[in-house]
Amino acid sequence: MQRRHLLGRLALTTAALTALATGLAACGGGETPAETPSSAPGAQYPVTVGDITLDAQPTKIVSLSATGTEMLYAIGAGAQVAAVDSTSNFPAEAPVKPELTAMDATAESVASFAPDLVVLFFDPGSVAEGLKALDIPVYLTPAATTIDDSYTQLSDLGKLTGHADQAETVVAQMKTDITEIVASAPKTVAPVTYYWESDDTYYSLTSTTFVGSLLKQVGMENIADAADPEGKSFGYPQLSVEHILASDPAMILLADTKCCGQNAETVAKRPGWDDLAAVKNGKVVALDDDIASRWGPRVVDLLRTVVAAIPAS
Amino acid sequence: MSTGARSSARPRWIAAGLLAVGASLVLGVAVGPISLPPLRVAAELLDHIPFVDIDSGLTPTEANIVWLVRLPRVVLALLVGAMLALAGGCYQGVFRNPLADPMLLGVASGAGLGATLFITARAAGMPAAQGVLPIAAFAGAVGALMLTYLIGGVKSGGRNPTRLILAGVAVTSLLSAVQTYVQQRNADAIRQVYSWLLGRLSVSGWEEVLTVLPYVAVTTAVVLVMRRELDVLTVGDDEAAGLGLHPQRSRYILLAAASLGTAAAVSVAGLIGFVGIVVPHIVRLLAGPSYRSILPLSVLFGGTFLVLADLVARTAVAPGELPIGVVTAFAGAPFFILVMRTTRQEAV
Numbered sequence: 001m002q003r004r005h006l007l008g009r010l011a012l013t014t015a016a017l018t019a020l021a022t023g024l025a026a027c028g029g030g031e032t033p034a035e036t037p038s039s040a041p042g043a044q045y046p047v048t049v050g051d052i053t054l055d056a057q058p059t060k061i062v063s064l065s066a067t068g069t070e071m072l073y074a075i076g077a078g079a080q081v082a083a084v085d086s087t088s089n090f091p092a093e094a095p096v097k098p099e100l101t102a103m104d105a106t107a108e109s110v111a112s113f114a115p116d117l118v119v120l121f122f123d124p125g126s127v128a129e130g131l132k133a134l135d136i137p138v139y140l141t142p143a144a145t146t147i148d149d150s151y152t153q154l155s156d157l158g159k160l161t162g163h164a165d166q167a168e169t170v171v172a173q174m175k176t177d178i179t180e181i182v183a184s185a186p187k188t189v190a191p192v193t194y195y196w197e198s199d200d201t202y203y204s205l206t207s208t209t210f211v212g213s214l215l216k217q218v219g220m221e222n223i224a225d226a227a228d229p230e231g232k233s234f235g236y237p238q239l240s241v242e243h244i245l246a247s248d249p250a251m252i253l254l255a256d257t258k259c260c261g262q263n264a265e266t267v268a269k270r271p272g273w274d275d276l277a278a279v280k281n282g283k284v285v286a287l288d289d290d291i292a293s294r295w296g297p298r299v300v301d302l303l304r305t306v307v308a309a310i311p312a313s
Numbered sequence: 314m315s316t317g318a319r320s321s322a323r324p325r326w327i328a329a330g331l332l333a334v335g336a337s338l339v340l341g342v343a344v345g346p347i348s349l350p351p352l353r354v355a356a357e358l359l360d361h362i363p364f365v366d367i368d369s370g371l372t373p374t375e376a377n378i379v380w381l382v383r384l385p386r387v388v389l390a391l392l393v394g395a396m397l398a399l400a401g402g403c404y405q406g407v408f409r410n411p412l413a414d415p416m417l418l419g420v421a422s423g424a425g426l427g428a429t430l431f432i433t434a435r436a437a438g439m440p441a442a443q444g445v446l447p448i449a450a451f452a453g454a455v456g457a458l459m460l461t462y463l464i465g466g467v468k469s470g471g472r473n474p475t476r477l478i479l480a481g482v483a484v485t486s487l488l489s490a491v492q493t494y495v496q497q498r499n500a501d502a503i504r505q506v507y508s509w510l511l512g513r514l515s516v517s518g519w520e521e522v523l524t525v526l527p528y529v530a531v532t533t534a535v536v537l538v539m540r541r542e543l544d545v546l547t548v549g550d551d552e553a554a555g556l557g558l559h560p561q562r563s564r565y566i567l568l569a570a571a572s573l574g575t576a577a578a579v580s581v582a583g584l585i586g587f588v589g590i591v592v593p594h595i596v597r598l599l600a601g602p603s604y605r606s607i608l609p610l611s612v613l614f615g616g617t618f619l620v621l622a623d624l625v626a627r628t629a630v631a632p633g634e635l636p637i638g639v640v641t642a643f644a645g646a647p648f649f650i651l652v653m654r655t656t657r658q659e660a661v
Contacts (some may be wrong), residue, residue: 055336079547098588101498103503131396137589154384160618163504176551189341194522198502199508200516200561201508201509201515202515202634203504203508203511226631226632227630227631227632228633237630237633238508238515238633238634238636239632239634240515240627240631240632240633240634241378241382241515241516242345242346242378242382242383242627242632243346243347243631243632245347245374245377245378246347246374246375246378248374256602258436259436259502259505260435263433270518271377271381271382271383271385271518271519271520272374272377272378272381274375275373275377300322
């Protein structure tokens with residue numbers, strides 16, 4: 001009871017402060033309302049997605065999800081984005097607020113932007129609950145485990161932001177591209193084996209994860225699958241070096257080029273790694289950590305990079 | 314048990330310790346996530362002795378696994394385990410405090426902060442090689458140690474070692490707070506920080522072995538030479554001075570040696586808890602309270618313990634890895650309780 005009471009008071013105070021801040025901004029008056037984008041044709045409000053109902057097209061979206069930000073811009077809702085968190089580094093024009101961090105954001109810090117829609121992917125601090133108390137709608141984009149999850153999130157964001165048609169176009173384009181890439185993959189007698197490196201302590205991912213499932217579609221075989229058969233590491237096991245060396249994967253995919261400064265040369269210098277087929281045949285592929293860990297439309301580029309490097313048998 | 318019986322028991326415990334080290338080394342090299350015929354592994358190792366040329370029959374990849382992955386890792390676990398246990402025993406004697414361990418005095422949190430700052434700076438775009446990470450951790454450990462000594466009042470020459478422990482506690486919480494802050498501001502580097510904190514034996518090679526070897530050698534030599542002084546110190550400073558020793562000087566030489574060794578171990582292996590506190594206590598319960606036994610036995614059994622713990626970390630979820638810190642805590646705590654309950658009270 002005490003906790004509820006406190007929360008309620010906190011929410012009231014925050015609401016009052018927000019109202020005050022908004023009022024002050026309005027009194028300042030310098031801003032023209034012209035920056036509000038016109039509704040895309042066909043956008044109907046109120047719109048309901050899941051348990052969120054929006055009465056009007058959102059014009060001050062706050063995104064605390066790097067993937068969410070990429071999706072919003074991809075479907076043409078970028079002009080409606082007011083603030084994005086410190087990890088949202090793509091596209092470059094997204095209005096990054098370094099003080100907004102997805103890991104430790106509070107309802108208050110988010111509410112200070114007076115958003116009319118908040119996009120979250122991860123909510124350890126119960127930000128969503130606090131925002132709901134303030135009547136600010138929250139859309140969650142949890143980490144996708146399949147490409148269909150991505151499509152759903154894109155469609156949902158399209159409906160919510162008034163860009164349903166553009167979202168469907170993006171999804172359709174992604175589907176076409178992926179089908180094409182899968183078809184273009186070289187036909188090998190045996191599946192191409194690969195080792196995916198998430199960091200330089202040999203954390204990897206299995207075929208049950210988002211990226212892993214895409215590479216499986218291409219017909220690639222993941223050497224990490226043996227390490228987490230029941231999904232107890234949620235598809236992200238740490239591999240033993242002995243296993244990596246003994247598996248001798250045909251390809252090594254580095255998703256730790258930014259975090260850990262890894263590249264083909266650093267891999268070749270590791271003890272015992274210079275004898276691996278992937279190293280000898282130049283099949284150590286450097287990927288962009290950011291794209292490799294997100295589930296937005298750019299995953300198509302990632303897939304294209306990997307498939308282009310598949311050794312022809 | 315009389316003193317005479319105990320001192321005659323010491324060589325037997327040393328022999329047992331040497332046997333344990335030998336057995337754990339053999340087991341550690343013979344067993345791994347990839348199963349290899351033990352005889353061929355032995356042949357492969359003999360092949361590396363100068364002027365010995367044996368065809369082990371292993372494929373080049375398997376030979377690499379034995380010589381470049383498994384053996385250096387086992388050797389490093391031995392060195393780090395020996396170092397942490399020796400330092401733990403040393404701290405317990407110097408502070409006359411059974412709860413003292415290498416992670417005290419801010420060494421661990423300093424190393425953690427050094428590593429965290431390095432990882433986040435590199436994530437922010439600072440160009441630096443991975444090999445610099447141990448140096449950053451080492452600098453952090455030594456920096457924290459100096460801060461602790463400064464606050465603890467080395468110059469004031471306080472006879473109460475509790476001051477230094479309290480300073481260590483204060484420095485530890487300050488540095489931990491700074492580390493948490495840095496982590497929160499750099500969420501993208503957080504996983505790397507944690508994987509470092511949980512132990513880095515899994516990515517070690519001969520390079521790490523060569524990095525710690527000099528420190529381990531110097532520390533072990535200094536501490537073992539001074540083991541008699543440690544026995545006298547436990548009686549009391551006045552008694553030690555009466556016996557012609559300089560208790561304060563001995564204390565700081567021992568602390569500096571143990572801390573330097575710990576910093577070196579932590580900088581290559583990450584933070585591995587429990588070894589420094591459990592091993593010396595178990596040794597004490599088995600072989601008696603004299604530091605002349607505790608210190609050398611801590612070296613032997615500490616090394617053995619970490620080699621075996623790492624064996625579990627490598628094989629329990631093969632081909633995956635368990636964090637070694639989890640294994641040491643999981644195995645160490647119940648074993649400690651078992652020894653405490655089955656040994657006579659007076660030995661504690």
